[in-house]
Each structure stands twice: as C-alpha cells, then as structure tokens.
Amino acid sequence: MNIEEILLDKKEMSKIMTRIENGDEDLSSEILKHIKGARIIGVTGVPGSGKSTLITKLSSRLLEKGHRIGIIGVDPSSPFSGGAVLGDRVRMKDLNRFENVFIRSISTRGKIGGLSYYTADLVNVLDAAGYDTIFIETVGTGQDEVDVFNIAHTIIVLQVPTLGDEVQIIKAGQLEIGDIYIVNKADQGPADEKIKELNLILKKRENGWQPLVIKTVAVKNVGIEEIINALDEHWNFVKETGLFKRKINSRIKYMLKQHALEKLDKIMESEVVDSYAEQIIKGRNMHEIVNEIINKVGGEYGKGGIV
Amino acid sequence: MEKEELYKEKLEEWKKIYKKSIESMPERQEFKTLSGIDLNIFYSPLELKNFDYFENLGNPGQYPFTRGIHPTMYRSRLWTFREFSGFGDAIETNRRLKYLIEHGETGLSIAFDYPTLLGLDSDDPLTKGEFGKAGVAINTLEDMQLMFKDIPLRDISTSMTINGPAAILWGLYILAGESQGARRNGLRGTIQNDILKEYMAQKSFIFPPEPSLKLVIDTIEFGSKELPLWNPISISGYHIREAGATAIQELAFTLANGLTYVEKSVERGLDVDDFAPRLSFFFDAHIDFFEEIAKFRAARRIWAREIKRRFSPRKERSLWLRFHTQTAGVSLTAQQPENNIIRTAIEAMAAVLGGTQSLHTNSMDEAWALPTEKAVMIALRTQQIIAEESGIPNVVDPLGGSYYMEWLTDKIEDEVYKYFDKIDNLGGVIKGIRSGFFQREIAESAYRFQRDLEENKRVLVGVNKYKIDEKLEIPILRIPDELEDRHLRRLKNYKSNRDMEKVNFALKEMQKNADEKNLMPYIIDSIKAKATLGEIVKALKDVWGEYIEPVIY
Amino acid sequence: MRKIRVLIAKPGLDGHDRGAKVLARSLMDEGFEVIYTGIHQTAEDIVRTAIEEDVDVIGLSVLSGAHMYHFRRVLELMKENGINDVLLIGGGIVPEEDKENLIKMGVDAIFNPGTSIQEISDFIRKNLRRPL
Structure with a gap:
C-alpha cells in the first residue's frame, strides 16, 4: 500500500506522526515527497489572547466551506521531567462535530522558539494527507517565538487590549513576523486605541505586503468573516508573488x-x-x-x- | 501592652530552656496548619500586642460579630440539623420527602441530578447514563408539582442546591406553590444560586459569567420585591474548598464573591438593607480544628467590616454573616470508613465552636455513595451528642480570648485581605475567573496537598499510614430503569400536550428582554406556557452563548 | 526512549475535576505527555481524541455514578475503531461489584480514591501495550 492510501486512515496517519515525532527520518523523507502545498497558517500570541478559540472559529467556518483542516497545537514541556500537559483541545471541543478536521497536540520537548523540533515534519504529514489548510498554534509563552515564520505562509498575531504592550509586542519581537494582526477580546478594553497604535507602527513589508489589523471578539464570532477574507487576500498575495515557492524552500531548510x-x-x-x-x-x-x-x-x- | 518588658524577659528565659530541651528531644516535624500557616510552639500576649476587645471581638451579637451574630447564640436556639435528599424522578423523591417529614424534618433539602444542574432535559442525548444519579431530575412544572404533591409549600422551608439554572427551578417552585394555593410572599427557602463559585470550582456553569451574574441579580431583585422570606443566594465556599483550596482561599474567594453580588445589586439600584439581610453563606468544616474555628470567626468580622465600609447600611442585620456548614467530604476516606465518623465529629465541633447557624454532618460513606440509613443516623447523632451532651453550646465563643485562637483569626483575616488586594488588581472577580486566577490558585493547592501525601509529609490515617488489608465496601445505589422510563414518558406527554405557538412566543419575549429587563417574570411566563427547563436554558444559550473555561491545571 | 502519551478525560456531566487535574500534572512530573481535554466529554470525543493523539493510555475520571454507562460506551467505540493497543484505566468512585464487571468488560484498571500517583504511573509503565 502506498503512503497516500495509508494516510487516508486517521489512525494510521496518527501512528505515522508518532514515529516521526520520535525521529524516524526515513519516514519523514518519504512523507516529504507527497506534500501537496497546503496553506499553512501560524497563530501566535501570549497565553490568554485566545489562540485556540480563534483557530476553532476560523476552522468551523472553513470546514463549512468544504476545506479539510489540520491543527497542530504546541505546548511547553516541563524542564524538570520532560513531560507535558497538552491542553489546547479543551477549547477546540466544538470541532469534534466535523469529520474533516485533525487535531494533534505536541510538546516542545525541550526546544525553544515556539515549536518542537519536528513540527514542520508533522505539518508535512497533514499536507500529504490532503488537509488543505493547516493551523499551527505556537506555545505562546512568548520570549522568541519566531520559528513559525519559517513554516507558515501566513502568520496571525493575536493581541488583547487588556494586556500591556510590554508583555505582548516588545518581548516577543512579533512586530516583524505578522501578516494579520488581531485585536481580540475587543469588548474587554481599549481596542480602538490598540488598533490605531498597531496601524501606526506596522509598515509595509519588504515583500510588498501591508499587514492588516482586525478587531474581533472571537468567542462571539465577531470579526471572524473579516479574518477569513484577509486570509484569502494574503493567500492570493502569497501565490501571485512567488512567496509560495520560497516558503516551501524555507520550510525544508x-x-x-x-x-x-x-x-x-x-x-x-x-x-x-x-x-x-x-x-x-x-x-x-x-x-x-x-x-x-x-x-x-x-x-x-x-x-x-x-x- | 502592660508589662511588655517582663514578657520579653520571660521569653528569653524560656528560649534557653527550649534550646536545651530540643537538643535531647528534637521536634518531630515542621508544624503548619492544613492551609500551610506556620505555627509557633505556643502563643502569648506578645503576639496580641494590638488586641482590643471591642475592636477585634465585641460581645456576642455586637459589631464586628466575631463572637457570633446573636447575643444568646445556642442558649436560645440550637443550630439547624439538615440532611439532603433527592434521587431518581419526582415521584420517587416525593415519597422520600414525605417520609422525612413524617419523621420530624421541617426543612427540606433537594439535590438535583447532573442534567438538571446543567439545564438539560432528560431526553437530551448528552444526558445518557446520568439520569437521577446524584439527585432528582426536574424538567417541567408537572415534575415540580409531583415532587411536592401533598406537601404544603406554605408551611415548609425548602433548600435547593441549584446554580446555573437556579432562576428557572425557582420559577418552577413558585408556580408549584401557587398551584397549591400558597402565595409567593409566604414561600420560605433557599436557592444556592451562587454562580461565581461554579466558574472557580464546581464547574456546573452554563452561560458566560457576565450574563450569569446578571441573572443572579435578577433573582435577588425579584426576591426582595416578591418573596421577602426567601434566601435568593447561598454564597458558597464549600465547593471551592472541596476542589482543593486552603481555608484562606475558601474564605477570601467566597467573601469576594459575596461582595461582588452586593456591589452588583446596589448598582442595579437596590437598597442594601432590602436584600443584604437575606444573603446567606455556606462553608466547609475541614479537619484542622483550630484553623476552621478561626476561619468562621474571621468570616463574620471581615463581612461586617466590609459591608459597613463599602455600603453603609442602616440595618444592623445587613452586617450579619449567617452561614450553613457541611463537614468536609474530601477529608473522608474510602479506606476504613468508620474512621470518618471521628473525622466528622471533629469537624462538626469546629463548626459549632465557630458559631454556625445550621450544619450538615457527612455520613461515613457519603463521599462516594448515597448513605445508608444507619450511616445517616450516626451522622445526625454526632450533632445531637455535641448539642445535648458535650456542653459545648453552653457558652458563646468559648475559645475567644485564647492567644492562639485570636492570633490565628487575625492571621487568616490578614491573608484574606491580601487576596482581596490581588483580586482588585486583577480588575475584580469576573476578570479573575476569565484569566483563570482562581482556578490556578485552587489547582495549585490541590496539587501541593497531593504531593505532600505522596511524600508522606501529611498523614491520612488508613491511606498512607496505619493501612490494613481490606476490601473496599462501597454500597451501590441502583436507580431502577423504570424511574427513567416513567420520567421520559411523562416528559414526552407534557411536550405533546401544549400549544407550541404559546411556548415559542413566551421564549421569544424572554430572549428579547434577556439583557435589559429582569428575567424572572419572563421565565415564569415561559413556564406557564409549558416550556421545559431545557427549552428555557436553550433559548438563553442562543442569546448569551455557552461558557468554555480557560485551560488551567 | 519515546514519550508515553496519556489522555485524561472526564466523560459525562459532573464537573469535579480536582482529581483529573492533579493526576494530569503529576503524570507530567513523571515524564508523561498528558493530553487533557477538560470536563463534559462524550465517548465519541474521547475515542476520537485518543486516535488523533495516538495515546498509549486513556484515563477516565467519573464521579457522577454514571461510570458503567461511560466506560461501556468508550469500550464499544474503541472496538469499533479497532483500537486494541491502548490501555483503558479509570478513577473515581466505583463500587467493588461494578469494578469487577468493568474489568470483565475490558477495562484494564480502576483506581479508587486514595491511590498514590506512583501506583498509577507504575501500572501504566508495566502494562503498556506498545513497545517503548
């Protein structure tokens, strides 16, 4: 049986992911041959900014439109025991009513940078299995979470009006990597000020993209449609400008x-x-x-x- | 302080003897309370330098009520003895309630099953396997009427342990009463209705915190106008403690919740004296004897001070912290269950010495099963022995003035105020819930307790010390299938004999006014139109959404 | 050595998550990767999660008295999905008679209140159905 057929079975695919996470490089290279070019979206932001909820809402919408969605949620490992508690699924429960979604929780296993060593390989598995849109939820503890930039075509950076900038932007160095900035939980604080501030700071990227700023209350579905449109806009940009190819290259590197x-x-x-x-x-x-x-x-x- | 020099001098002398003594006999361990407060080997006037009798204690029935809210306390009236009931369907529970009344109970206490607690009708697929397990299933006005058939609601007081859908169950009760001819303003009882602690600990929430809190204030407002004898809320630390909190956390979080309800009610435009006297509390009595007594004493003092300072009521009654106590379910062990009788007795004594208004003593098997009749009787007898034989109730606040007790009461008060500051800095209770602050604090304490057990730093007799080889005998309560069948048939029948246009109209009216008006009249109208509990909750979910909690462990 | 992955879930409607949370965190201290799904999970949710997360162990915590129903349902779905290399364990308040029946049905172990974390993690390590 060839690998694409095996990947049709969720259980088998899941086992392949486990092997890859444990360092099976032959399998990693085999999978790489089958990737189809899924759209990869990184979602980053401090804990409590609403990453899981946003991914859930966006996924629900995209699933209704007929997409197949893969989600990788990354949580930190304990520096003492190497174990981890992976809790991203708690807030993604709503997605269990859909068949065409696959969620995998992983631990950083000691790696810094917001992802684990083999996150890109796991993305490849989802891509090869025909999941056309893949979300990566980074750790979110925020020191230097820029690894996701190497893998994702589009990066969503979440901010909340209730937390100060010193926590959210400066430390994380995230002003440079985002394509779409979301001011979430806009009903809980001075969201418009935050948006004004972001619009002022965010300059056109070298590749010609002007980052978008969107206000949302994700739990109440406010702003979700705008993000879907922004994602489409950026996806067109990615394909038209040759960024798509460059990203596959950077992902492999x-x-x-x-x-x-x-x-x-x-x-x-x-x-x-x-x-x-x-x-x-x-x-x-x-x-x-x-x-x-x-x-x-x-x-x-x-x-x-x-x- | 008089003679301070003398105390200090004597202390220095004592330290020399002490030093010598521990050289030959070192202390066995570190000494802390169950909540982790470090303890001195003894307490003296040196620890109470700022003690002022009238400032800190006052006589019983006098501000700040540290010694008790009544001048006579148990000399006039003993605390109320209360036990729970409710399982299966309305008819079965009705049988049980009548039995209790025949045996002299005057106050009923109803527990509901999990589907009812979450506002789900028993025909909802999510409720499979849960029917009637932990209490009674009530979905319709007919169910409520059947549960109280031939029980005159005019004469009896009923306490209902219900939170998320409390307003609806209350509406059902009010209408069941009226259908018997009992007038609203004569109905007596309590709904627990403390939604904030659900988000912190017990987790039977339905809607997000903000609309839930609005609904609670609706009930307080409605009660103050139409049911003046009803306690619309029982602000509960019990579940917070059972979820793993320390005594200090239990007290701090519960009082912070209480103050939030008062603040929101005043914001609504209610006069504090119109509702504050009807607020009641519900605490846990855990196994650390002195710490629990100090907790109850500190509770009364802090509440009186804060209500006075923040809301300046005219009635003294508004300053009273009245409370019900239950002994700690989590302190019971499945191993050697008879030991639980002793634990419960110690805890019950702490509650009485702490001045409780009513008390539920756990049966030795209560933590994991519906208690057997014999176990219930022993639990009740425990209270009666304390009340009638021990002499404990003869003198009000007998531990008042003990150096240790007063130091510990002050210490707990200080620590509670530290939590108040933290909660204020977070922007209040709701923000704290949303950010997971309380959940994290409680999870951390629960985790620390477990670690202490694993490392044998803390002893649980029969569990990690003095173990014996035994087979765990856990009696089984089977809910006969026919109760569920009977209930479901009744529900189906109820749903097929009504005018759906009326139901939908009433629910729509309720939805339209959900955020702006007091919902109680709309809930009552929906029930009159024969909407079920599940339908009313669903209609409100459509407006307010459902709450998913932040991930905290 | 690879990481042992454990799913900790609370099926049904009771919200008593103290034990589940303490266990999740303590198993992390033992070096396990714990997938924690929170309260109010259906059997369908649980088995789906077990598949997607490729766990070695499913641990269920039930304190509502509805353990017979929930365990039976999870076992059924495990069978339907051909899952035979995953341990199914449980904790909570389970009477002896029910415990015996559950073990007969195919549950690997039931841990009563008062069980030490050490005992649970030792059981998992000793009884894993997959090579480490």
Missing part, C-alpha cells in the same frame, strides 16, 4: 536545520560533553573538539538513532 539541531542538542545534553569539558580545561584545541562533535551528529547519533 528549517526542517533540515531542526533535524541536525535535535541531534546536536541530544549530544550536548549527554555525558559525552563532560569529558570534552575536561579535555578543554586540560588544553585540548576547541576547534578540534567542535569538529568531533559535528562528526558525531552524522555518526553514531545519526539516522533516527536516539540515545
């Missing part, structure tokens, strides 16, 4: 980097490093050691070989 990094991080977290530390103190050349570590990435720690 990002994937490669993450696979390499994952192995490097594993090595750096293992006991091997202790002996290197000793060697450096004893005077061994730094350059030599770094080369040795990089060789290890390709060697015993290679191909799906997790220590």
Whole structure:
C-alpha cells in the first residue's frame, strides 16, 4: 500500500506522526515527497489572547466551506521531567462535530522558539494527507517565538487590549513576523486605541505586503468573516508573488536545520560533553573538539538513532 | 501592652530552656496548619500586642460579630440539623420527602441530578447514563408539582442546591406553590444560586459569567420585591474548598464573591438593607480544628467590616454573616470508613465552636455513595451528642480570648485581605475567573496537598499510614430503569400536550428582554406556557452563548 | 526512549475535576505527555481524541455514578475503531461489584480514591501495550 492510501486512515496517519515525532527520518523523507502545498497558517500570541478559540472559529467556518483542516497545537514541556500537559483541545471541543478536521497536540520537548523540533515534519504529514489548510498554534509563552515564520505562509498575531504592550509586542519581537494582526477580546478594553497604535507602527513589508489589523471578539464570532477574507487576500498575495515557492524552500531548510539541531542538542545534553569539558580545561584545541562533535551528529547519533 | 518588658524577659528565659530541651528531644516535624500557616510552639500576649476587645471581638451579637451574630447564640436556639435528599424522578423523591417529614424534618433539602444542574432535559442525548444519579431530575412544572404533591409549600422551608439554572427551578417552585394555593410572599427557602463559585470550582456553569451574574441579580431583585422570606443566594465556599483550596482561599474567594453580588445589586439600584439581610453563606468544616474555628470567626468580622465600609447600611442585620456548614467530604476516606465518623465529629465541633447557624454532618460513606440509613443516623447523632451532651453550646465563643485562637483569626483575616488586594488588581472577580486566577490558585493547592501525601509529609490515617488489608465496601445505589422510563414518558406527554405557538412566543419575549429587563417574570411566563427547563436554558444559550473555561491545571 | 502519551478525560456531566487535574500534572512530573481535554466529554470525543493523539493510555475520571454507562460506551467505540493497543484505566468512585464487571468488560484498571500517583504511573509503565 502506498503512503497516500495509508494516510487516508486517521489512525494510521496518527501512528505515522508518532514515529516521526520520535525521529524516524526515513519516514519523514518519504512523507516529504507527497506534500501537496497546503496553506499553512501560524497563530501566535501570549497565553490568554485566545489562540485556540480563534483557530476553532476560523476552522468551523472553513470546514463549512468544504476545506479539510489540520491543527497542530504546541505546548511547553516541563524542564524538570520532560513531560507535558497538552491542553489546547479543551477549547477546540466544538470541532469534534466535523469529520474533516485533525487535531494533534505536541510538546516542545525541550526546544525553544515556539515549536518542537519536528513540527514542520508533522505539518508535512497533514499536507500529504490532503488537509488543505493547516493551523499551527505556537506555545505562546512568548520570549522568541519566531520559528513559525519559517513554516507558515501566513502568520496571525493575536493581541488583547487588556494586556500591556510590554508583555505582548516588545518581548516577543512579533512586530516583524505578522501578516494579520488581531485585536481580540475587543469588548474587554481599549481596542480602538490598540488598533490605531498597531496601524501606526506596522509598515509595509519588504515583500510588498501591508499587514492588516482586525478587531474581533472571537468567542462571539465577531470579526471572524473579516479574518477569513484577509486570509484569502494574503493567500492570493502569497501565490501571485512567488512567496509560495520560497516558503516551501524555507520550510525544508528549517526542517533540515531542526533535524541536525535535535541531534546536536541530544549530544550536548549527554555525558559525552563532560569529558570534552575536561579535555578543554586540560588544553585540548576547541576547534578540534567542535569538529568531533559535528562528526558525531552524522555518526553514531545519526539516522533516527536516539540515545 | 502592660508589662511588655517582663514578657520579653520571660521569653528569653524560656528560649534557653527550649534550646536545651530540643537538643535531647528534637521536634518531630515542621508544624503548619492544613492551609500551610506556620505555627509557633505556643502563643502569648506578645503576639496580641494590638488586641482590643471591642475592636477585634465585641460581645456576642455586637459589631464586628466575631463572637457570633446573636447575643444568646445556642442558649436560645440550637443550630439547624439538615440532611439532603433527592434521587431518581419526582415521584420517587416525593415519597422520600414525605417520609422525612413524617419523621420530624421541617426543612427540606433537594439535590438535583447532573442534567438538571446543567439545564438539560432528560431526553437530551448528552444526558445518557446520568439520569437521577446524584439527585432528582426536574424538567417541567408537572415534575415540580409531583415532587411536592401533598406537601404544603406554605408551611415548609425548602433548600435547593441549584446554580446555573437556579432562576428557572425557582420559577418552577413558585408556580408549584401557587398551584397549591400558597402565595409567593409566604414561600420560605433557599436557592444556592451562587454562580461565581461554579466558574472557580464546581464547574456546573452554563452561560458566560457576565450574563450569569446578571441573572443572579435578577433573582435577588425579584426576591426582595416578591418573596421577602426567601434566601435568593447561598454564597458558597464549600465547593471551592472541596476542589482543593486552603481555608484562606475558601474564605477570601467566597467573601469576594459575596461582595461582588452586593456591589452588583446596589448598582442595579437596590437598597442594601432590602436584600443584604437575606444573603446567606455556606462553608466547609475541614479537619484542622483550630484553623476552621478561626476561619468562621474571621468570616463574620471581615463581612461586617466590609459591608459597613463599602455600603453603609442602616440595618444592623445587613452586617450579619449567617452561614450553613457541611463537614468536609474530601477529608473522608474510602479506606476504613468508620474512621470518618471521628473525622466528622471533629469537624462538626469546629463548626459549632465557630458559631454556625445550621450544619450538615457527612455520613461515613457519603463521599462516594448515597448513605445508608444507619450511616445517616450516626451522622445526625454526632450533632445531637455535641448539642445535648458535650456542653459545648453552653457558652458563646468559648475559645475567644485564647492567644492562639485570636492570633490565628487575625492571621487568616490578614491573608484574606491580601487576596482581596490581588483580586482588585486583577480588575475584580469576573476578570479573575476569565484569566483563570482562581482556578490556578485552587489547582495549585490541590496539587501541593497531593504531593505532600505522596511524600508522606501529611498523614491520612488508613491511606498512607496505619493501612490494613481490606476490601473496599462501597454500597451501590441502583436507580431502577423504570424511574427513567416513567420520567421520559411523562416528559414526552407534557411536550405533546401544549400549544407550541404559546411556548415559542413566551421564549421569544424572554430572549428579547434577556439583557435589559429582569428575567424572572419572563421565565415564569415561559413556564406557564409549558416550556421545559431545557427549552428555557436553550433559548438563553442562543442569546448569551455557552461558557468554555480557560485551560488551567 | 519515546514519550508515553496519556489522555485524561472526564466523560459525562459532573464537573469535579480536582482529581483529573492533579493526576494530569503529576503524570507530567513523571515524564508523561498528558493530553487533557477538560470536563463534559462524550465517548465519541474521547475515542476520537485518543486516535488523533495516538495515546498509549486513556484515563477516565467519573464521579457522577454514571461510570458503567461511560466506560461501556468508550469500550464499544474503541472496538469499533479497532483500537486494541491502548490501555483503558479509570478513577473515581466505583463500587467493588461494578469494578469487577468493568474489568470483565475490558477495562484494564480502576483506581479508587486514595491511590498514590506512583501506583498509577507504575501500572501504566508495566502494562503498556506498545513497545517503548
């Protein structure tokens, strides 16, 4: 049976995702051959800004229009135990009435940047399985969540009028990555001020896109249609300007980097490093050691070989 | 303080003896209350330097009511003994209620099943498997009338544990009463109707917090005008505590909720003296004896002070914190269940020493089953022994003036005010609920308690110490299928014998006025048009939406 | 070693989520990845989530007394969907007689109140149906 047929079965697809999340690179490369070019939408914003609710509302609308929706929700892992509680589904319960949606919750498994090492690979699985619109909900704890920029065609940045800018924009550095800015929970604070402020700050991007600012009350479905239109507008822009191709390229490059990094991080977290530390103190050349570590990435720690 | 130097000097002397003593016999552990308050080895006047009898205590029945709201307390009247009932359908519950009345109960207490608590009719597919389990299913006016058939609502007082759809169940009760010829202004009883704690702890909410709160204020307003003898709300810490909160959190969150209801009612234009005297509270009595007593004393004092400071009532009654207490369900263990009798007795004593107005003592098997008759009797006897044999009720607030008790009461009060500040900074109770503040605080305490158990820092007798090999005997209450069948047939019949145009008209009128007017008359009109509980709730969901809680663990 | 994934769900209408939440967090401390779905889940929701999240364990918490109905329904749907490598465990207030029946029906374990987290996580590790 070929892989596209297997992917038709949700249970089998889910198992493929598990294998990929655990580092099966052969499977990752096989999947990559089958991607179809789904629209990928990243959703980012601090906790409490309403990411899950917004994704749920947008998905409901798109599902009604006949789309197939994939959702990946990322939550942080515990730095102490490596475990995680993944709770994005609590607010997505409404989507259970649709057949054509697949939700997967993942943990960052120690990675910083807002995604896990293999998020891009999991997006590929959904893409290959024919989910034409894929949402990625980033962690949202906000220090430096720009990884999603490498994968998503469109990035939605959520803000709420009730939280100060210092929390929402400056720390997260998100003024640079968004295509659509949402001021959510507009009924709970000075939303119009926030919108004015955003419109003032947000300049046309180098690629020619002027970021849009939209006011919403997602729980009450206010502004959802506007976002759907904005998404379509941006999607046309992506396809017309050649951004689409460039994004596939950056997604693959990002994937490669993450696979390499994952192995490097594993090595750096293992006991091997202790002996290197000793060697450096004893005077061994730094350059030599770094080369040795990089060789290890390709060697015993290679191909799906997790220590 | 007089003789302060002397106390200090003696303390220094004592420290020397103490030091010597712990060298040979070190202390066994850290000493904290159940809520985590660090304890000294003893308390003395040094800890009560700012103590002022009239400022801090006052005589019983005098401001700030720390010692009790009545001058005579239990000398005139003992607290009310109360136990729950309700399961299956209306007819079965009616049988049970009549039995209780025959045996001398004058106050009824009704528990509802989960579908009813969530405003769902029993024919809703979501309710499968839940019919009549934790209480009675009531969907229609006919159900309510059957539940109280041959029970004169004019003479009896009824307490209903209902929150999300409280306004509707109350409407059903009012109409059931009127169909017996009982007038509204003579009906007596309580609806729990405390929606804020549902979002914090108990989780039987339906609509988002803002419209839910509006509906509660509707009932308070309606009650103050039409049912002056009814308690329209029982502001409950019990569920907050049972969900894992500490005593301090229980008190702080409950009082903050209470103050929110008062504030919103005053904003509505009600005179505080028209409704504040009818507000009542409901607390948990947990196993840390002294901490619980201090909690009840602090509760009265804080409430009186805050109501006076914020709302300046003219009637003294408006300052009273009247409360019902239930012993802690979570403190009971499935292991060696007889031990629960002892736990409940300690907790009941704390409630009485804390000056409760009424008390429910848990039966030893109550935490996991509908209690057996014998277990219920022991629970009731526990109260009677305290009341009639122990001598505890002879003197009002007998622990008042104890250095430890007064220090602990002050300490709890201080900590509660710290939470008040936090809640104010968050922008009030509703904002705190929406941001998950309370849920996080409670989850954190529950988690910490579990960790302490796992690490054996805290002992539960029979669970992590003094275990025995035993088979857990949990009696089973089976709800016979025919009760559900009978109920569903009745519901179907009710729905097919009515004028749908009238139903729809009444529901539409209610929807149109949902945000602007007091909904009670519209709810009552909908019930008169034969709309069911589920239909009324559904119509309001269409206007207000349903609440999905923030993700907190 | 791969991560063990556990679904913690509350079927039915009762809102007593204290135990479910404490367990979710404690299992995280044990290094598990816990998918927490919140209260008021239907059996359909639960089994669908189990499939999409590819979990090793489904843990249900029921305190309403409606455990027989909910467990039976989840088992039925697991069977319908050909799920046979996932552990089904439960917690809450379950009488001995019901517990025996549930085990006969195919539930792997029922943990009574007072069970330590250690006991639960040990059970999961020892009884996993899939290789680690």
